[in-house]
Amino acid sequence: MAVLRLLRKPIFAVGLLIVQVYRSAHRKDLPSLSNQDPTGVFGDPDNPKLRVVVLGDSSVTSPGVEPLDASWPRQIANRLAQDFHVELLSVAVGGSKTRDVIADQLDKAIAFGADTAFVSVGANDALRATPLRRFEREYRLIIERLQASVGSVAASGIGDLGSIPRLPAMARSLIRIRGRSFDKAIRRITADNPNIVKTNTWSEGWEEFLTNPDDVFAGDLFHASAYGHNIYTRAAIPAVEALLEQRNGSARSPAEPEHRTGRRESST
Numbered sequence: 001m002a003v004l005r006l007l008r009k010p011i012f013a014v015g016l017l018i019v020q021v022y023r024s025a026h027r028k029d030l031p032s033l034s035n036q037d038p039t040g041v042f043g044d045p046d047n048p049k050l051r052v053v054v055l056g057d058s059s060v061t062s063p064g065v066e067p068l069d070a071s072w073p074r075q076i077a078n079r080l081a082q083d084f085h086v087e088l089l090s091v092a093v094g095g096s097k098t099r100d101v102i103a104d105q106l107d108k109a110i111a112f113g114a115d116t117a118f119v120s121v122g123a124n125d126a127l128r129a130t131p132l133r134r135f136e137r138e139y140r141l142i143i144e145r146l147q148a149s150v151g152s153v154a155a156s157g158i159g160d161l162g163s164i165p166r167l168p169a170m171a172r173s174l175i176r177i178r179g180r181s182f183d184k185a186i187r188r189i190t191a192d193n194p195n196i197v198k199t200n201t202w203s204e205g206w207e208e209f210l211t212n213p214d215d216v217f218a219g220d221l222f223h224a225s226a227y228g229h230n231i232y233t234r235a236a237i238p239a240v241e242a243l244l245e246q247r248n249g250s251a252r253s254p255a256e257p258e259h260r261t262g263r264r265e266s267s268t
Contacts, residue, residue, distance in 0.1 A: 035093070036063065040074065049087070057097075059120045059232070065218070098138035116152040154236070159183070
């Protein structure tokens, strides 16, 4: 009972989270996987040009994903390459929080002159005790600056971080709550900004991160595997379709798309 009373105190809970995440990040019994760069050129050069920039964290840099074409940014690029000559630039850096995106990635993304931008950041903020209000303020700045320069922007939601096997059981309930709260913050921000599309990361299909961790997570039990990136991709496809409709002048609402997925699909 004494422990439960302590957990209800925000300062204690945040302190516990920091300690637990630090310990899980330094487990010597698990491998350390390298970040990768999904940047590339895709499709027929005679097709219309489409420049895509991706900002964010290791959800973009795809540690442990083999082959790299199985990462969600490249799966999306290859899908777009059916109709476009796609130039994909990743400015993402593993471990980034919103403040890092602002400091190190945002100017590079804007300078690229992209037609479309994807933002995938927030998990590290939730895991590493960034105050929710600061996260929301910084994320809003990212979205507003991108919208002013790029116009066509998709925001990745934050899923159930409590499903991460590497995290100790004591921390999972707290981080699940924080992940959901941060996802709702992203939803508020995108709702306030026209033509911004958010992926749905709490819909059907995402339960595999809880029920099928052996396949969904990479060898470090923290990052998503190639199979996990298939789930990311299926969540991103409705957002991509909505952005393309906007590009073509459709009046479709940019509301958060629904994500549905089948079971046990192989990686591309």
